[in-house]
Amino acid sequence: MxxxxxxxxxxxxxxxxxxxxxxxxxxxxxxxxxxxxxxxxxxxxxxxxxxxxxxxxxxxxxxxxxxxxxxxxxxxxxxxxxxxxxxxxxxxxxxxxxxxxxxxxxxxxxPGNPSIAARRRSTYTRAYFCLSKIDQTIAPTREEKEFLSAAGLGEQRITFFGDEGSAEEFRSHILVAYPKLNGCGGFELLKVSGLTRSKKLSVIPCPRTGYTIKSVRIHIKHSLIYIRPMQKNIDTTPVEHQTGGYGPKEKCLTCSEEFFFSELKDHVKHCKSPNEIDTALPEICHPVSPEFPFPTSPDRDNSSSDTGIIDLTDDQVPESLEEWRAMRSQQDQEYQDCLLADQEKSDLQKKSAEMEERRIKAISERQLRLIGVPEQAHGIPLRFKYPSGITRTRRFVLTESIQILFDFVGEDEDATEYFHIQDALSVTRLNSNMSGTFLDNNIIRSQTLYVHWIQPESPEFVPALDYNNHEVAPSFNNMSCSPLTDSPPAHGRSFSPKRADLKTILNGLWAKIDNTSCPTSNQINICRDYTGNVHNIMKSTLQAFRRRRFNPAARLDVVFVDSEKTSEGAVDGGGPTREYLRLLMKAIHQSNIFEGPEKDKRLTLDTHALEGKLYTQIARMISVCVIHGGVAPNFFSDRLFNQICGKPSLPATLEEVGDFTFKEKLLEIKNATTVEDAKAAIEKAEDSLAIVGAWRNITTLRQRDALVQSAVDFFVEGRLNVALQQFTEGFNTLGLLQDIRAHPDLFRNLFVEDVEPLKAADLSAVFQVNFSTPGTHKREIESQTICFWRDWLIDVEDGECAPVTLENVLEFVSGSSSIPPNGFLMQPTIEILPEDSGKIFPEANTCNIVLKLPVHKDYQSFKAQMCNAILWAPTFGVA
Structure with missing residues (x-):
């Protein structure tokens, strides 16, 4: 230095x-x-x-x-x-x-000027969740949250700057976070209220000046805040996220264009043109070694060499120029396929945009036309049920054009360009591009019409486009003679046989029932005798089902009347209906249209029932039992179920012939060891064989077997064709037949014998116990009583409490002898009677499915009184 x-x-x-x-x-x-x-x-x-x-x-x-x-x-x-x-x-x-x-x-x-030191600006961050429906009052499930998040809604954390922001600033932050809220007519904030596990949403009061950060912080500390639109539901179409490239840009060595690092690799794969010269071998760099020093030498000019460097240790190097050309040809083909796929995707997007534009235009035109047609007070009211579950009503003049009806139905924001409506009593549909008046299309009275949107990808869309080519529009003239045989159309069915389950299907069928409506014609009066037994349930049901205005798509009103001809006083809140459906299914099982073993019933021929269409009515009763109460027959034979499903069955056997005399004659023919003996037996049965069309002359024993099989087939199946047709027609009620044929394997357990009986564990699991506060004396007594209850169920299952069965226990509590496949509509619960109440017998509320257990000091006393209550229930009145 x-x-x-x-x-x-x-x-x-x-x-x-x-x-x-x-x-x-x-x-x-x-x-x-x-x-x-x-x-x-x-x-x-x-x-x-x-x-x-x-x-x-x-x-x-x-x-x-x-x-x-x-x-x-x-x-x-x-x-x-x-x-x-x-x-x-x-x-x-x-x-x-x-x-x-x-x-x-x-x-x-x-510091030079400490008085002007910058203060840190305060922030307020809170989690928000945007809902899509204006009437949602329950917090969304996990599946709904994922669905809403995909639609650009769902949960987000929003940060506000400052504590005293205005209401307009607060609203702007919310709309920036959720752009789909724009145009929904405002929004309101909600929070979860109630107990710890409650999912009920309550509205946060809005100040006079609007929501601000300060007002929100007063009502919400750390919980999630829900945002709900006020006037219009939000579109839940999934949002396509535009993901831009990331990383620095680099120039492509082939086309000299710059791309982000995240996009460059995919671009290089398809960058080379198919027209490039493919005669040159690729340049493959050899690993660094003393024999090949030039790849790492900075002084080597690689651009001056036309000869590629090939790694001789690489097994993937082409052995010949032909193989390399084949590889390049394959790459070019893949490139062309990618181009074609991209073009198809672009065309599909363009087509979807065009279809959406046409749909919106059609809705606008309907709304404009409807403005000039006011509702007439003297018109006939028509009710429309939409696929979303919404119901609308309007009065129409039947001499006017039916286009007014289509404009009213199609002004809904979810409407498609083409749609059709269908009456619950008819198999004929009215397409939205039909013409004529209401009377021309056989709409002559007040009724409920079901709306079905036709999506562009649906097979029904093409017939709808060509429908205007028909000069004559179909009408309701083909309406069935039995007014309630046919079902409303299935709406929005998104499940398939591979992923559907029986509970989902039954819930979808039950959703078609209007539980808010209970017309007078749906009242069913059932009479009990002094022993509590019911004898006229089939007659009372037929009388109700044959009423002209009886509607299986509405709620039933069941009234039990005692031997004194006075009502039992119970309002049908669900319990009487379940008991009625159970008793009705038992009466159906004993009906004279069935024959065979108890768990293997098949149809028999009854001309009186055929003339009165009793087969159809009983099939409709079974449909109502299955859909309204989840009560399954469980006594159909495999052959009868296959016949309903339209599936082939095994050849009929002699054991299935219900006529004993005719069966003996056929057995004699079949057991003949020689042709002469067989002819003699055929002569004896000539009259019977002639009736079934099976009499013929035979020359061999093989012909004998064919004759017997022909007679058996006709007796078991052929002569029942008309009865089977009526019986199958009855299952069209509420669309049950369509689902049975679409999912025969799932419905087989409902109609054919169910091999799994009710178990004690099933009853223990289905009930929820309402316990008192832990640590109290009352809680200790309740726990002991529940132990008695579970021990008693095990004894009942083991037959220790005969003749009481687990089915009797479930009947006592709910009115149903089995747990519905789609579960009870309300949660069955158990309550404990007060210790000082003096009650020794259990009590049940079949409407709310509540069982109240008595308190006993020991198990034997509990067991005895529980059995007595179940056995005496028909006359004891403990319900």
Missing amino acids: SHTVGCKELSDWSESCPLYSLLRAHFRRHIAQCFRKLTVLVLVPGRFAWSVCNLKMSSISRILRDIASEMERRAETVSSTEELSSSSVPSRHPVDAEVCRIFASYGNRV
């Missing part, structure tokens, strides 16, 4: 200021670690300047601060001795003052 200093100036300054000696001492101490190359220090009196080459600035700053601190310390030491002669001694040298000021220690520094 060398120092260049003005000698004269340095000596003059060093005599008048001690700074020089301090600098020299400190620089000597730190010179080894701070200076690595040439350093030139220039010191001039009144001016302090330096130039440092390749020196760490942090080291220099530390050295100079140490110097300044040392000077301050010395100045304080000598200040006392200089006070007396301060007037005569000159002030501190300007260089000293400047160094002390610039290189003062951090602890002694004072």
Whole structure:
């Protein structure tokens, strides 16, 4: 190191200021670690300047601060001795003052203007969740949250700046986070209220000036805030997220275009044109080795060589030019396929956009036409049920054009370009592009019409486009003679046989029932005798089902009347209906239209029932039992179920012939060992065989077997064709037949014998116990009673409490002898009667499915009184 200093100036300054000696001492101490190359220090009196080459600035700053601190310390030491002669001694040298000021220690520094220090701006962050429906009052499930998140709604964390923002600023933040809220007519905030596991949403009160950060913080601390639109449901179409590239850009060596790192690799795969010359072999870099030094040599000019470098150790290198060309041809084909796929995707998107534009245009045109047609007060009211579950009603003049009806139905925001409506009593549909008046299309009375949107991808869309080519529009003239045989159309069915389950299907069928409506014609009066038994349930049901205005798509009103012809006084809240459906299914099982073993029933021929269409009515009763109450037959034979499903069955056997005399004659023919014996047996049965069309002359034993099989097939299946047709027609009620044929394997357990009986574990699991507060004496008694209850169920299952069965227990509580496949509509619960109530028998509320258990000191007493209550229930009145 060398120092260049003005000698004269340095000596003059060093005599008048001690700074020089301090600098020299400190620089000597730190010179080894701070200076690595040439350093030139220039010191001039009144001016302090330096130039440092390749020196760490942090080291220099530390050295100079140490110097300044040392000077301050010395100045304080000598200040006392200089006070007396301060007037005569000159002030501190300007260089000293400047160094002390610039290189003062951090602890002694004072900010230039502390009063204007910037304060940190406060923020408020909270989690919000945007709902899609204006009437949603329950917190969404996990599946609904995922669906809403995909639609651009769902949960987001929104940060607000400041605590006193205005309502307009708060609204702007919300609309920025959820753009789909724009145009929904405002929004309101909700929170979860109630108990810990409650999912009920309640509205957060809105101040007069609107929601602000301050008002929200008053009502919500840390929980999730829900946002709900006020006037219009939000479109839940999934949002396509535009994911841009990331990373720096790099130029493609083939086309010289720049791409992000995230996009470059995919671009390179398809960058080369198919027209490029494919005769050259690829350049494959050899690994670095002494034999191939040039790939890593910076002096090699790779661009001047036309010969590729091939790694001879690579097994994937083509062995010939033909193989390389084949590989390039395959790559070119894949490239063309990608181009074609992209083109198809683009065309599909363009087509979807066009279809959506046409749909919106059609809705607008319907709304404009409907403005000029006011509703007439003297018109006939028509009710429309939409696929979303919404119901609308309007009065129409039947002599006017039916286009008014289509405009009213199709003005809904979810409407499609084409749709059709269908009456619950007819198999004929009215397409939205039909013409004529209401009367021309056989709409002559007030009724409920079901709306079905036809999507562009639906097979029904093409017939709807071509429907205008037909000169004559179909009408309701083909309406069935039995008014309630046919079902409303299935709406929005999105399940398939691979992923559907029986519970989902039954819930979909049950959703077609209008539980808010209970017409007078749906009242069913059932009479009990003094023993509690019911004898006229089939007759009462037939009388109700044959009423002209009976509607299976509405709620049933079941009234039990005792032997004194007075009502039992129970309002049908569900329990009487379940008991009625159970008793009705038992009566159906014993009906004269069935024959065969108890769990393997098949149809039999009854001409009186055929004339009165009893087969159809009983099938409709079974449909109502299954859909309204989940009561399954469980007694159909495999053959009868296959016949309903339209599936082939195994050939009929002699055991299935219900006529004993005819069966004996066929057995005699079949057991004949010679042709002569068989002919003799055929002669004896000539009249019977002639009736079934099976009499013929035989010459071989094989012909004998064919004759017997023909007679059996006709007796078991052929003669029942008309009865089977009526029976199958009845299952069209509420669309049950369509689902049975679509999912025969799922419905087989409902109609054919179910091999799994009711178990004690099933009843224990289906009930929810309402316990008292833990740790109390009452809770201890309740726990003991529940132990008695579970032990008793096990004894009932093991037959220790015969004749009481688990089915009897479930009947006592719910009115149903089995757990419905789709579950009970309400949660069955158990309550414990007060210990001091004095009640020894259980009580049940079949409407709410509540079982109240008595308190007993020991299990034997509990067991005895429970069995007595179940056995005496028909006359005991404990319900």
